[in-house]
Amino acid sequence: MGPVPRTLELFYDVLSPYSWLGFEILCRYQNIWNINLQLRPSFIGGIMKDSGNKAPALIPRKAQYMANDIKVLRQHVQVPIQFPKDFFSVILEKGSLSAMRFLTAVNLEHPEMLENVSRELWMRIWSRDEDITQPQSILAAAEKAGMSAEQAQGLLEKSSTSKVKNQLKETTDAACRYGAFGLPITVAHVDGQTHMVFGSDRMELLAYLLGEKWMGPVPPAVNARL
Amino acid sequence: MGPVPRTLELFYDVLSPYSWLGFEILCRYQNIWNINLQLRPSFIGGIMKDSGNKAPALIPRKAQYMANDIKVLRQHVQVPIQFPKDFFSVILEKGSLSAMRFLTAVNLEHPEMLENVSRELWMRIWSRDEDITQPQSILAAAEKAGMSAEQAQGLLEKSSTSKVKNQLKETTDAACRYGAFGLPITVAHVDGQTHMVFGSDRMELLAYLLGIFCGPGGCLSSPYPQGFQEEVHH
Numbered sequence: 295m296g297p298v299p300r301t302l303e304l305f306y307d308v309l310s311p312y313s314w315l316g317f318e319i320l321c322r323y324q325n326i327w328n329i330n331l332q333l334r335p336s337f338i339g340g341i342m343k344d345s346g347n348k349a350p351a352l353i354p355r356k357a358q359y360m361a362n363d364i365k366v367l368r369q370h371v372q373v374p375i376q377f378p379k380d381f382f383s384v385i386l387e388k389g390s391l392s393a394m395r396f397l398t399a400v401n402l403e404h405p406e407m408l409e410n411v412s413r414e415l416w417m418r419i420w421s422r423d424e425d426i427t428q429p430q431s432i433l434a435a436a437e438k439a440g441m442s443a444e445q446a447q448g449l450l451e452k453s454s455t456s457k458v459k460n461q462l463k464e465t466t467d468a469a470c471r472y473g474a475f476g477l478p479i480t481v482a483h484v485d486g487q488t489h490m491v492f493g494s495d496r497m498e499l500l501a502y503l504l505g506e507k508w509m510g511p512v513p514p515a516v517n518a519r520l
Numbered sequence: 521m522g523p524v525p526r527t528l529e530l531f532y533d534v535l536s537p538y539s540w541l542g543f544e545i546l547c548r549y550q551n552i553w554n555i556n557l558q559l560r561p562s563f564i565g566g567i568m569k570d571s572g573n574k575a576p577a578l579i580p581r582k583a584q585y586m587a588n589d590i591k592v593l594r595q596h597v598q599v600p601i602q603f604p605k606d607f608f609s610v611i612l613e614k615g616s617l618s619a620m621r622f623l624t625a626v627n628l629e630h631p632e633m634l635e636n637v638s639r640e641l642w643m644r645i646w647s648r649d650e651d652i653t654q655p656q657s658i659l660a661a662a663e664k665a666g667m668s669a670e671q672a673q674g675l676l677e678k679s680s681t682s683k684v685k686n687q688l689k690e691t692t693d694a695a696c697r698y699g700a701f702g703l704p705i706t707v708a709h710v711d712g713q714t715h716m717v718f719g720s721d722r723m724e725l726l727a728y729l730l731g732i733f734c735g736p737g738g739c740l741s742s743p744y745p746q747g748f749q750e751e752v753h754h
Contacts (some may be wrong), residue, residue: 345581355571355701359718366715370728475581489592492585495721502596510724 300504301331301444305469307338309390311364311375313478316494318373319511327506334409335397337406338477340448340466345475368468371416371511393426393455398462410439526730527558529707531695534563534641535616537590539704542720544599559634561623562704566692571701601637604649619652624688636665
């Protein structure tokens with residue numbers, strides 16, 4: 295038996311583009327590095343409020359930078375990410391509370407589906423510029439991920455229970471206690487120590503902290519499998 | 521004759537720790553990649569003001585994150601960087617205007633010394649927790665970089681002329697026009713296009729934009745290239 299896998303917690307919100315990039319990179323590495331990747335659906339709105347931070351897009355030059363950055367990263371990370379047409383409305387007004395409550399419910403009842411459903415929600419908002427706030431939008435993502443209509447409907451109903459609302463709050467609070475001022479954050483548990491890295495552009499640093507090899511955002515093993 | 525080197529402009533301020541890390545990484549790669557590294561001393565205070573951004577350290581959790589991040593990057597990037605004891609006083613109150621004016625003067629008169637003098641200023645503020653605002657502090661850094669006392673004194677006097685003040689303003693404005701909301705920014709000129717990357721943690725992306733061959737080990741498997749490591753050990 296080999297060494298014990300290191301636990302990596304990825305706190306993310308589907309509203310966050312960099313969360314998607316970090317998510318895809320770590321999903322690729324979860325079968326290459328000796329890690330146990332734990333996905334933690336969180337609420338970025340709550341983290342901003344609690345930390346006193348503001349969405350970067352509120353500073354015009356940061357918004358401009360992000361727009362360009364996402365274009366370049368689309369190619370570099372090989373994820374079909376693109377800005378929604380009405381960015382401010384989608385990100386700053388509509389938000390992600392229902393979607394993240396749904397993912398919380400998925401994580402409680404069918405954690406094996408969490409990766410796929412998360413991905414389908416990102417594909418809606420951050421690739422096809424589709425809504426993720428209406429019940430039918432969330433159900434469509436769940437079904438695309440492989441859930442039956444019944445299963446999806448059941449989880450949607452559970453989303454508005456106190457249990458699920460509280461779980462999302464707890465996960466968001468956990469991210470805050472790790473020091474989050476935004477998302478994504480990746481928390482690595484290594485040899486009794488905890489390391490938190492912010493953003494999707496610190497994966498090389500994460501590899502260094504884990505003592506693992508960094509092979510870029512699209513590691514060869516992925517290509518070999520395809 | 522090989523392909524024309526690509527111009528890389530690094531806009532930096534010695535007040536900025538991530539500027540130091542980006543600077544050292546690019547200095548290491550300037551003789552490995554086919555690039556022409558142009559150092560652009562800028563004033564981060566001016567960029568913050570012009571962009572409407574605020575120093576990250578003003579958000580408590582960001583300050584905490586930076587403190588830890590710098591500790592880890594010290595090892596990973598192999599630069600002797602450490603937080604000054606009274607961070608808020610050093611960074612948010614004392615600032616870097618005189619130092620950046622001095623570097624602007626150096627760049628105008630002795631550009632070949634700019635790399636060394638910049639480094640010595642960083643060593644003062646971001647390694648040994650020493651002042652960089654007083655004239656004698658700046659002169660000490662210049663002399664440590666290899667300048668004569670006379671040369672350094674001459675440049676210090678030039679620092680307060682309109683010519684130098686305006687040049688620093690112009691460089692800072694250029695950074696703003698490239699879209700800077702902080703420092704460091706690296707501007708790569710590639711095949712008629714301009715790419716601006718912010719921060720010191722985007723060097724792999726920069727390599728990708730420069731079309732540097734990216735093998736299975738990634739475009740940048742470490743912030744210190746193989747050759748550099750060998751130099752250090754021999």
